[in-house]
Structures are given as structure tokens and as C-alpha cells.
Amino acid sequence: MATLPAHRGVKAGRVAPAVIAHWVVKSTRRSELIDWYGRVFGARVVHDDGQVTFLTWDGESHRLAVVSVPTVFRYLFPLAKLRRKMLGLDHIAFTVPTLEGLLEDYVRLRKQGIRPVWAINHGPTISLYYEDPDGTRLEFQVENFPTPEETAEFFAGDEFAENPIGVNIDPDYLLSQLRNGATQELLRRREAGVRPGRKIVANKKTLNFKTL
Ligand SMILES: [Fe+2]
Numbered sequence: 001m002a003t004l005p006a007h008r009g010v011k012a013g014r015v016a017p018a019v020i021a022h023w024v025v026k027s028t029r030r031s032e033l034i035d036w037y038g039r040v041f042g043a044r045v046v047h048d049d050g051q052v053t054f055l056t057w058d059g060e061s062h063r064l065a066v067v068s069v070p071t072v073f074r075y076l077f078p079l080a081k082l083r084r085k086m087l088g089l090d091h092i093a094f095t096v097p098t099l100e101g102l103l104e105d106y107v108r109l110r111k112q113g114i115r116p117v118w119a120i121n122h123g124p125t126i127s128l129y130y131e132d133p134d135g136t137r138l139e140f141q142v143e144n145f146p147t148p149e150e151t152a153e154f155f156a157g158d159e160f161a162e163n164p165i166g167v168n169i170d171p172d173y174l175l176s177q178l179r180n181g182a183t184q185e186l187l188r189r190r191e192a193g194v195r196p197g198r199k200i201v202a203n204k205k206t207l208n209f210k211t212l
Contacts, residue, residue: 020092021060021063022060022062022063022064022065023063023064023065023092024064024065024066024067025064025065025066025067025134025136026067026068026069026073027066027067027068027069027134028068028069028070028071028073028074029133029134030053030066030068032133033053033064033066033132033133033134034053034055034066036114036132036133037055037057037064037132039109039112039114040109040114040130040132040138041055041057041063042057043055043056043057043063043064044056044057046061046062047062050068051067051068052065052066052067052068053065053066053068080134080135081134081135082135084135084136084137085209085212090137091129091136091137091138091139092136092137092138092139093127093138093139093140093141094138094139094140094141095141095142095143096140096141096142097142098142099126099142099174099178099184099187100178101142102126102128102140102141102142103171103174103175103178104175105140106119106128106171106175107172107175109130114130115130116128116129116130116171117129117130117131117137117210117211118168118206118210118211119168119169119170119171119193120165120166120167120168120169120206120211121144121166121167121169121188121190121192121193122141122165122166123144123154123159123160123163123164123166123190124143124144124145124151124154124155124160125141125142125143125144126141126142126144126169126174126187126188126193127139127140127141127166128140128141128171129211144184144188145188159190162203163190163202163203164203165202165203165204165206165207166190166202166203166206167190167191167193167194167200167201167202167203167206168193168194168201168202168206169190169192169193169194170193170194170195170198171193173193173194173195174187174192174193177192190202
């Protein structure tokens with residue numbers, strides 16, 4: 001039997017999960033979701049019987065399942081898209097291996113009209129938040145520090161204590177600097193993503209109806 005790869009903080013013999021395998025949504029927007037996850041994740045449908053649709057984008061049998069429910073549910077729960085702003089699951093985060101990959105994907109998606117609802121350098125990560133057609137929020141993040149120890153050090157430091165939320169960034173500006181040869185060490189500074197002359201929006205000021 002294949003064994004799961006050792007994962008940070010997870011010890012064998014303990015009831016502790018190693019990886020997130022998949023999530024499932026009930027939705028009235030099956031075809032919109034298939035299209036969106038196809039564009040964003042490169043997802044393909046592996047099973048679809050009209051009632052339940054399984055999608056994957058890697059070696060897992062399925063990463064996302066969509067259970068189709070009648071369209072009338074959309075009208076019974078008119079505020080469903082806004083629920084996450086007040087209660088329950090807020091977002092699911094995915095780690096992207098490189099800053100370049102994160103930003104190149106940002107450009108690829110922007111060209112298709114898919115834009116982040118929030119772009120921020122949290123300090124430990126640079127993060128772009130997107131929302132799927134149901135309003136499920138997904139965070140794509142790249143780690144700013146090369147080791148967990150350095151991230152832990154940043155968490156424990158004064159800069160993070162003063163501003164635990166981060167600084168809003170302009171992904172196009174960050175990418176232009178990266179293409180001009182700026183190192184990630186330079187670009188991981190939180191103000192590095194703010195165009196010169198633009199106001200720095202930091203900490204709680206980053207929070208508004210759109211970003212929350
Ligand atoms: Fe997050």
C-alpha cells in the first residue's frame with residue numbers, strides 16, 4: 001500500500017490529516033463553475049452525470065465536486081454569495097511555488113477577465129484572492145521566506161505586531177519589477193508592491209466591503 005508523504009508537523013500514527021484532498025459545493029451554476037475552474041486551475045471534468053460533477057487538475061481523482069441543485073435555490077437564498085463576509089468559511093488558500101508563477105498567472109487570468117478581489121502582501125506571503133462564480137473565495141499565495149523558521153521569526157517580530165494584515169499591492173507593478181531583475185528578497189518587502197507616488201494602504205485600512 002502506498003504511504004502518504006511525510007508532511008510538515010504531521011506524525012505517523014496520529015489522527016492528523018496530511019493533505020486537503022477535495023471540497024464539495026452545492027451549486028446552481030454548474031457550467032459556470034466548470035468553465036471558471038477550467039480557466040483558473042486547468043481543471044478537467046472526470047465524471048458528470050448531470051447531478052454531480054467531479055473535477056481534477058492533478059493526480060488526485062477529484063479535487064472539486066459540484067452537486068447541482070435546482071435554480072430556484074438561488075432565489076430562496078439571495079444573500080448566499082455574501083454569507084462568507086459575515087459567517088462561516090472565509091476562504092481556501094493554495095500555495096503557488098514561485099512569485100513569478102503567481103504573477104504570470106495573474107496576467108493570464110486578467111486577459112480573460114478574471115481579476116483578483118484583493119491583492120496584498122501579508123508579510124509572510126504575497127496573496128491574490130479570487131472568487132469563483134458562486135462567491136467561494138480562493139487565495140493563491142507565495143511564501144515570502146525560504147524557510148518555515150524565517151517565517152516564524154517574521155511572525156514573532158515587531159513589523160508583524162504593528163501590521164498583522166499587510167499592505168495592498170499592485171501585481172502589475174510587482175511583475176514589472178520582477179521582469180526587470182528585482183530579486184524576491186527585494187520584492188517581499190511589503191511596500192515593494194506599491195507604485196511610487198501611490199498611497200500605501202496598510203493594515204486595517206486594507207479592509208473594506210470588497211476585500212473582506
Ligand atoms: Fe489566507
